[in-house]
Each structure stands twice: as structure tokens, then as C-alpha cells.
Amino acid sequence: AQSVTQLDxxxxxxxxxxxxxxxxxxxxYSPSLFWYVQHPNKGLQLxxxxxxxxxxxxxxxxxxAEFKKSETSFHLTKPSAHMSDAAExxxxxxxxxxxxxxxxxxxxxxxxxxx
Amino acid sequence: DTGxxxxxxxxxxxxxxxxxxxxxxxxxxxxxxxxxxxxxxxPEFLTYFQNEAQLEKSRLLSDRFSAERPKGSFxxxxxxxxxxGDSAMYLCASSSQTVNTEAFFGQGTRLTVV
Numbered sequence: 001a002q003s004v005t006q007l008d009x010x011x012x013x014x015x016x017x018x019x020x021x022x023x024x025x026x027x028x029y030s031p032s033l034f035w036y037v038q039h040p041n042k043g044l045q046l047x048x049x050x051x052x053x054x055x056x057x058x059x060x061x062x063x064x065a066e067f068k069k070s071e072t073s074f075h076l077t078k079p080s081a082h083m084s085d086a087a088e089x090x091x092x093x094x095x096x097x098x099x100x101x102x103x104x105x106x107x108x109x110x111x112x113x114x115x
Numbered sequence: 116d117t118g119x120x121x122x123x124x125x126x127x128x129x130x131x132x133x134x135x136x137x138x139x140x141x142x143x144x145x146x147x148x149x150x151x152x153x154x155x156x157x158p159e160f161l162t163y164f165q166n167e168a169q170l171e172k173s174r175l176l177s178d179r180f181s182a183e184r185p186k187g188s189f190x191x192x193x194x195x196x197x198x199x200g201d202s203a204m205y206l207c208a209s210s211s212q213t214v215n216t217e218a219f220f221g222q223g224t225r226l227t228v229v
Binding site for chain 2 (some may be wrong): 032034036042043044046049051052090094100101102103104105106107110
């Protein structure tokens with residue numbers, strides 16, 4: 001079975017400082033991995049996705065994530081936080097056809113950006 | 116705007132009543148998903164369709180829940196005899212059949228059972 005674990009339920013950073021949101025995955029085979037963001041009262045928006053083409057993935061709004069198979073991790077980073085980054089972030093794994101096409105969500109990390 | 120539409124956006128119902136939600140996916144997408152999200156939690160998978168076939172259902176989906184996608188386009192999710200524990204945001208998503216593709220989510224239907 002596939003799963004993702006988001007290691008921090010809440011992260012607080014000061015504006016202009018780096019962001020690190022941690023995600024570990026479990027999968028019997030090479031997964032597809034995604035990060036989604038959810039702003040208050042807004043829908044889920046895709047930030048970036050890993051699909052085995054490159055281990056360092058760049059997404060929107062300056063976010064990037066690195067796939068590390070040896071550590072089964074897919075951490076999300078941003079060099080400099082902006083107030084508008086405050087939101088809930090979800091790490092997601094998909095089997096992408098290997099028995100299932102469903103997307104499995106982590107429990108989320110709420111990012112707070114302090115002025 | 117992701118292109119996935121859900122209706123209604125909000126629904127307040129009395130316990131014991133039946134409710135039905137509708138989802139219109141992105142037109143060229145043949146996969147459609149339903150999720151439930153409660154406050155402070157990540158979306159939980161309920162079920163998904165490929166065209167009109169319902170291929171997988173979560174064990175979370177009790178007998179009171181039923182989903183349909185009769186013509187492979189829009190889908191409905193019905194909850195019978197609603198309970199207070201059914202109060203949640205119900206999310207619909209769609210995706211294409213391309214390998215490793217992402218899902219596109221609608222804004223959701225917020226259900227409150229009183």
C-alpha cells in the first residue's frame with residue numbers, strides 16, 4: 001500500500017527566511033509524487049510533481065522539491081518565504097496505474113509566515 | 116480556475132435527510148475522483164471512476180454513500196440518511212489518462228448536517 005507522512009503539522013517561518021516542509025513516502029515501486037497547496041476557502045492547487053524524469057523538481061511561486069529514493073523523502077523548499085505563502089500544504093502520492101490511479105494525501109502542514 | 120465544477124457549494128441539511136452533490140469534470144478527462152475533507156485533515160479518498168466504470172471504493176464509503184457517473188461525464192454523490200459525522204467538505208477531482216498526471220480539484224461542496 002502507498003502512503004505519505006508529513007512530519008510537521010505546523011511550521012512557522014519569518015518572511016524572507018527559507019521554508020522546509022517535510023514529506024516521507026512509502027511505496028512498493030517508483031511513485032508519482034505531488035505537492036498541493038490550499039489557501040483558506042480556496043481549492044487545491046498543484047505546486048509541483050515528480051514523475052521520475054528529474055529528482056529536483058521546480059514548481060510555481062519559487063517552490064521546489066527533491067526526490068530522494070534512499071531516504072524515501074520528497075521535501076518541499078523555498079529559499080525565501082512570502083506572506084502570501086501562508087497556507088496548508090499537502091504531499092500526495094499516486095500509484096499512477098500500478099494497480100490503482102487514486103491519489104493519497106498526507107495530513108497536511110500548515111505554514112505560517114511571520115512579518 | 117481548474118475547470119472542475121461542483122454544485123452546490125454549500126448544503127445545510129437536517130439529520131436523516133438525503134443529499135446529492137454534482138461534479139462536472141474537465142471535459143477531456145476520463146477519470147473522476149471523490150474525496151472528503153474534514154477540518155484540519157487531508158482529503159480522504161472515497162471513490163473513483165474511469166469513464167462510467169466505478170473502479171475503486173474506499174472502505175470509508177458506507178452503504179449510505181453512492182456515486183454514479185452514468186455517461187462518463189458528470190458524476191453525482193448521494194448520501195442517504197445523513198448523520199452529523201457526514202459534515203465535511205466533499206471534493207471532486209478529475210484527471211486525464213496520461214501516465215503520471217496530476218488531478219485537478221474543484222472548489223468542493225461543504226455539507227453541514229444539523
